[in-house]
Amino acid sequence: MSILYNTDETLRERVTEGLKDEFKHNAIRTAQEVFYTKRGELVKEMGIGWQQLRMHATEVRNHVTDNLDYYVKQFAENAEANGCIMHYAPTGDDALWEVLDIFEKHGASYAVKSKSMMTEEVGLNEVLEETGITIIETDCAENILQTAGSKPSHIVVPALHFDREAIMKIYKEKRGYDGSSVPEEITHFLRKILRKEFMDAEVGIRGCNFAVASTGSVTLVTNEGNGRMVDSFPKVQIVFVGIDRIVPDLESLDTMLALLPRSAVGAKMTAYFSLDSGPRGAGEVDGPEEVHIVLMDNGRHTLANSEFSDMLRCMRCGACLNICPVYRHITGHGYGSIYPGPMGIVLTAGLVGYDDIDSMAFACSLCGACTEHCPVSIPIHDLIRQHRINIVEQGKNHAIEVPIFKALALMWSNVDVYNYAMKMGTPVMKKLAHGEDALAKDSAWIPVVKGWTSTRDFDCLSETRFRTWFKEHKKQQGGGK
Amino acid sequence: MALGNKSLSDLLNPISKQLEHDVVAEHVDLPEWEFVPWRVTDGKSAAELVDMFASEAEKIRVQVKRCKRDELAACVASIVGEGVPETGEACTVVCASDERFATAGLYDALAAEEKVSDVTVWDEAKGQANVDAAYVATYGVTYASAGIAETGTVVQPTSPACGRAVSLLPLVHIAVVDAATIEPTMLTVMKAYADADGKLPSQICFISGPSATADIELVRVEGVHGPMYVRYVVVE
Numbered sequence: 001m002s003i004l005y006n007t008d009e010t011l012r013e014r015v016t017e018g019l020k021d022e023f024k025h026n027a028i029r030t031a032q033e034v035f036y037t038k039r040g041e042l043v044k045e046m047g048i049g050w051q052q053l054r055m056h057a058t059e060v061r062n063h064v065t066d067n068l069d070y071y072v073k074q075f076a077e078n079a080e081a082n083g084c085i086m087h088y089a090p091t092g093d094d095a096l097w098e099v100l101d102i103f104e105k106h107g108a109s110y111a112v113k114s115k116s117m118m119t120e121e122v123g124l125n126e127v128l129e130e131t132g133i134t135i136i137e138t139d140c141a142e143n144i145l146q147t148a149g150s151k152p153s154h155i156v157v158p159a160l161h162f163d164r165e166a167i168m169k170i171y172k173e174k175r176g177y178d179g180s181s182v183p184e185e186i187t188h189f190l191r192k193i194l195r196k197e198f199m200d201a202e203v204g205i206r207g208c209n210f211a212v213a214s215t216g217s218v219t220l221v222t223n224e225g226n227g228r229m230v231d232s233f234p235k236v237q238i239v240f241v242g243i244d245r246i247v248p249d250l251e252s253l254d255t256m257l258a259l260l261p262r263s264a265v266g267a268k269m270t271a272y273f274s275l276d277s278g279p280r281g282a283g284e285v286d287g288p289e290e291v292h293i294v295l296m297d298n299g300r301h302t303l304a305n306s307e308f309s310d311m312l313r314c315m316r317c318g319a320c321l322n323i324c325p326v327y328r329h330i331t332g333h334g335y336g337s338i339y340p341g342p343m344g345i346v347l348t349a350g351l352v353g354y355d356d357i358d359s360m361a362f363a364c365s366l367c368g369a370c371t372e373h374c375p376v377s378i379p380i381h382d383l384i385r386q387h388r389i390n391i392v393e394q395g396k397n398h399a400i401e402v403p404i405f406k407a408l409a410l411m412w413s414n415v416d417v418y419n420y421a422m423k424m425g426t427p428v429m430k431k432l433a434h435g436e437d438a439l440a441k442d443s444a445w446i447p448v449v450k451g452w453t454s455t456r457d458f459d460c461l462s463e464t465r466f467r468t469w470f471k472e473h474k475k476q477q478g479g480g481k
Numbered sequence: 482m483a484l485g486n487k488s489l490s491d492l493l494n495p496i497s498k499q500l501e502h503d504v505v506a507e508h509v510d511l512p513e514w515e516f517v518p519w520r521v522t523d524g525k526s527a528a529e530l531v532d533m534f535a536s537e538a539e540k541i542r543v544q545v546k547r548c549k550r551d552e553l554a555a556c557v558a559s560i561v562g563e564g565v566p567e568t569g570e571a572c573t574v575v576c577a578s579d580e581r582f583a584t585a586g587l588y589d590a591l592a593a594e595e596k597v598s599d600v601t602v603w604d605e606a607k608g609q610a611n612v613d614a615a616y617v618a619t620y621g622v623t624y625a626s627a628g629i630a631e632t633g634t635v636v637q638p639t640s641p642a643c644g645r646a647v648s649l650l651p652l653v654h655i656a657v658v659d660a661a662t663i664e665p666t667m668l669t670v671m672k673a674y675a676d677a678d679g680k681l682p683s684q685i686c687f688i689s690g691p692s693a694t695a696d697i698e699l700v701r702v703e704g705v706h707g708p709m710y711v712r713y714v715v716v717e
Contacts, residue, residue, distance in 0.1 A: 031699060045521065052518035059515055069496040069505045076489055082680065088492040097485030140705060141696035157696055164698055183697035191705055198706070199616070215681055225649065225692035225707025231684070232645040233612075243496070248511060250671035255518070257667060268537070269632040269689040271707065277681040283605045283641030286612055287683050301496040 002092070002123045003352055005151060006336050011358045018334045024153065024161040028331050031157055035322040038266025039373075053258055058377045060252045061313035064213075068304055068312075071213045071246045072295070078216025079293055082278030084239075089296040092122035099124065099205075099238060102292055103133055106236055108202040112194075114220070114227040115139040116207025117155070117316065118240040118296060120338045124205070135205070136197050138226040140190055147174050153332035155340070156264055156318045161331070194226070204234035204288065208241045209315070210256050214249040217277040218293065221260060223270045231276060237288035239276075244300050244312045256315060259375040263317040299351040307386055308350045313376040314343055320370035320380055326363055335360055342370035346383045354387075354396045361387040422465060429460040436460075522631050522665030530630040531660045531715065537633030538713055541690035542703065547715045553581075553657065554590035556714050560655055561620045564596035566710055572619035573599040575611070575651060577643035579624045582657075587622075605641040612646045621651035621708070627670050628663040628715075634689040635713065636670055638682040645684060654708040656688065660717040 006014060018024065043050045064071050080086050087102075089095035095118075103109070111128070113119065113135055125146075128135045137146040141159035145152060148170045152158030159167070164181040171177035171186065175193060179185040206227060208218040218239050220227040231237055247253050253275075261267045280287030303312050321327050321341035332340040337348040337360065345361055354361075361384055370380040411417050432446070433439050438457040452458050497505055522530065535545045548556040564572050574591050582588065591600045601614035615621060623643055625635035635656040639645050648654050664670050667687065674681060692707030703709050 027698070034699060047519065047521075049519035049521065052516045056514060056516035056518050059512075063512060066500070067506065067509045069493050069500060069502055070509045072496060073489065073493055073505050076492075086489070088487045088489055090487055090492050090495065093484055094487055101485060138706070139696075140694045144696070157699065159696055160699075167697055183700040184702045186697060187694060187702040187705060194706065195616075214675070217681060223692065224694045224696075224705035226705070228645065228649050228686065229706050232649060243492075250675045251668060254666065254668040254671045258518075269541075269634055269687070271688065271690050271692050273687040273689075275681070275685045275687075276683065278683055280639075281641070281683045284639060284644060284683060285603075285605055285608055285641075286644040286646050287639060295492060297492060297495070301499045304496065304499050305501065306499075 003121055003339065003348055004337055004356055006333075007356060007358075009336065011334070011336065011360060011363060014336055015330045015334045015363070018330045021161070021331075023163060024331050024333075025329070027160045027163075028154065028328055031154060031160055032322050032328055035156075035264075035266050035318075039262060039319065039322070040266075042262045042266060042268060053255060054375055054377055057255050057259055057375060058313065060247065060255060061376055064246055064248060065304055065309055065312045068243065068246075068301070071248065072243050074213040075211050075216060075241075075246050076295060078213065079211075079218070079278075080216070082216045084216070084278055084291045084293045087292060087294045089294055089298070092296065092298045095122050095240070095294050095296045095298070096124065096127050098292075098294055100127070100131065102236065102238060103128070103131075103203065106202065108236065109133050110201050111135045111203040111205055112138050112197055112201040112230050112234060113142075113205040114207070114222065114230045115142050115158075116205070116240050117338065118207055118242055119205065121298060122296075136194070136201070138194050138198070138230060139222075140187060140224060140226075143190060143194070144170065147171065151333065152338070153340075154318070155316065155321065155332070158332075161333070194229075198226075198229040198233050201234045203236045203238060204230035205238045206230050206240070208239055208245055209260070210247050210253055211241050211245045212248075212250060212253055212275075213246050215277055217275050219253065219276070220272075220274050221257075221270050222272050223265075225272060228272055228274060231274065231288065232286050235289045236292070237279075237290070238292045238294060241293055241295050242300060243295065243297050244303075244314070260315055260317050263315075263319040263373070263375040303350050308346065308383055310378045311343075311346050311350055311383060313378055314347065315376060316343075317375060318343075319373045319375060323369045323373045325367065325369070326365060330363060335363065342380045342384065343378070346378075346380060346387065349387045354391050354394065361391060422461075425461040426463050433460055520631065520666050520668075525630070525665065527660075527663075530663050530665055531717070533630040534628050534633055534663045535713075535715060537630065538690075539633075541633055543633065543690050543711045543713055545713045545715060547660075547717055550585070550716055553585040553714065553716055554587040557587055557622060557655060557657065558590040558594055560653075560712055560714075561591060561597055561622075562594040565619050566653060569596070571596050571598045573597070573601070573614070573617060574620040574622065575601045575615045575618040575647055576603065576622040577624055577647055578603045579642060581624060582622075591622075603643055603647060611644055612650070615644075615646035615650040618651040620653045620655060621647040621649075622655045622657070623648050625656045625658040626662065628658040628713075629665075629667055629670060629687070630663055631666045632689055634667070634687050637686045637688055639684040639686070640682060645686070648686065648688060649707050651708060652704070653710040653712065654688070655712045655714060657714045657716060660715050663715075 087098035144159040153161040168181040627636040691703045
């Protein structure tokens with residue numbers, strides 16, 4: 001996988017497909033409501049401290065962005081001093097090259113992985129599998145997706161689009177599971193089968209939530225413990241670190257951790273948060289003997305010092321997805337990017353440009369709920385709007401809007417044309433609606449109207465205009481002019 | 482440009498150029514931060530923090546026992562003495578090697594329990610055998626270096642005397658924590674590490690409750706890859 005997937009389908013096709021899936025809708029709606037409610041309770045409990053934490057996190061992240069070259073260098077040098085082997089990857093392909101090199105040096109062919117968006121971004125699994133390396137996803141949801149051959153629909157709970165029956169069936173067919181569809185039983189089956197894989201794997205691959213410049217440490221936030229298994233038992237560990245994951249010091253790490261789990265899943269802390277500084281020390285019996293850090297840019301630096309630099313603050317919590325009304329309806333699969341939802345629109349367009357993203361930047365109502373909930377105060381909806389402006393200015397997309405707006409401009413700037421259009425509007429629409437009050441799906445053959453009526457009804461213009469009605473009304477009331 | 486084998490400069494140059502920096506700065510001072518967030522633990526006394534630690538831990542489904550220092554061995558032994566949770570079958574225990582455990586007589590107390598068939602005390606000389614013991618153990622006992630009141634978290638650094646496996650592989654993790662080491666938030670723990678000399682431990686794990694998932698239909702299930710049960714023993 002790379003950042004974009006299903007690129008042969010248009011946004012409209014993906015959305016139409018998504019709107020049909022009632023189960024997936026309900027699952028996303030429930031997830032949004034659960035996370036939103038729990039988050040709200042915790043935010044309330046923190047009083048004014050919550051806003052202060054947001055503002056502090058914002059100033060810390062901005063400071064790092066403004067001095068990004070310095071902090072990347074400081075992190076790299078300190079991680080190396082801790083005994084980590086550094087690999088520098090200006091591009092995703094550089095990162096893949098480095099990883100293949102590590103496998104080759106060790107003659108390794110068997111790896112376990114804990115969830116990492118960076119590895120998704122470069123399509124690591126596919127590349128390793130092509131070279132005959134077995135790579136096992138160990139996060140429950142990721143394992144379900146890998147076993148089923150499916151894609152994530154949510155960044156925090158990626159397998160939300162499968163119900164328990166479907167998951168039971170997947171493991172029955174592929175892994176010989178013979179239990180019931182009770183989530184507890186399936187999960188404990190996964191505990192059993194994956195345990196052996198963790199102990200036998202030669203290489204552990206993981207991501208990094210925050211990297212600490214002053215100590216050269218990497219961190220991992222997990223609930224299931226698969227991240228800990230991956231970084232405790234395989235002898236060789238590969239850590240993917242994005243250049244936008246860096247915080248200056250341990251104190252600022254606390255600020256980020258006070259915000260991340262609360263924003264992501266409405267919990268004060270996740271079950272595990274580990275701070276790793278180099279390979280196992282002298283006399284230690286477990287932990288990796290060799291730690292490789294792949295420090296990757298892959299287009300991120302272009303956001304610095306640009307109109308999208310705010311996006312470099314993003315901590316990938318998913319709070320903007322959990323509040324987004326558009327995401328609620330089109331689901332993670334609607335966007336066609338591994339980064340879905342409001343943050344996904346801004347980041348995807350920022351990283352891959354406008355040519356291949358179809359109309360993704362327009363899958364947003366600009367309501368601003370994302371901005372309000374963002375723990376690092378990214379003006380997400382403003383940035384989405386800025387992408388739209390750029391897209392239109394560069395003539396990349398939505399060229400059809402130009403003649404429509406020209407026609408509308410003409411109508412609204414000429415009284416006679418306007419009055420005529422208003423007069424003709426009602427009877428024409430009535431006719432198209434077969435005498436009903438709204439245009440339904442069957443009007444989708446009309447070029448411009450199609451955009452609306454293929455998914456929604458479009459109310460006919462009223463027979464009486466408001467101004468006319470108001471004049472009449474005043475007359476009846478007997479007052480005014 | 483060829484793939485791979487890139488240097489740090491190859492990574493840094495485009496970033497510096499984008500930031501309009503001629504060279505990477507030798508040193509950058511942290512600014513005076515404008516915001517110092519208020520925390521729920523502000524103004525709480527040490528005793529209140531211990532209570533908060535216990536109540537937050539219970540909220541995340543950790544069973545908490547509080548005892549005096551001379552009751553430590555008996556308190557931990559009473560937990561493992563119940564055998565495997567729910568079934569009550571005989572169990573094995575893996576335990577961190579710690580002066581304070583030895584002084585309290587914990588190792589003997591554990592071995593004396595009727596339902597305990599084997600006790601392994603972590604010993605770096607035994608290498609992989611420690612991990613193998615933890616792999617099948619019902620209980621793993623550690624001495625946490627600190628507790629965090631705000632979140633009911635225990636801080637578990639890895640060391641030659643206590644590997645990562647002790648708090649990860651067994652079905653139940655028992656963390657002993659001194660009340661005197663309970664800090665208000667993670668911030669004070671981080672500050673202490675920042676002020677300490679020398680390299681950080683290879684891993685510091687912040688543990689808050691049993692391993693859990695909600696990946697199937699958002700139903701919470703405990704006991705995924707790490708312990709299914711977590712118990713704290715707070716020594717006052």
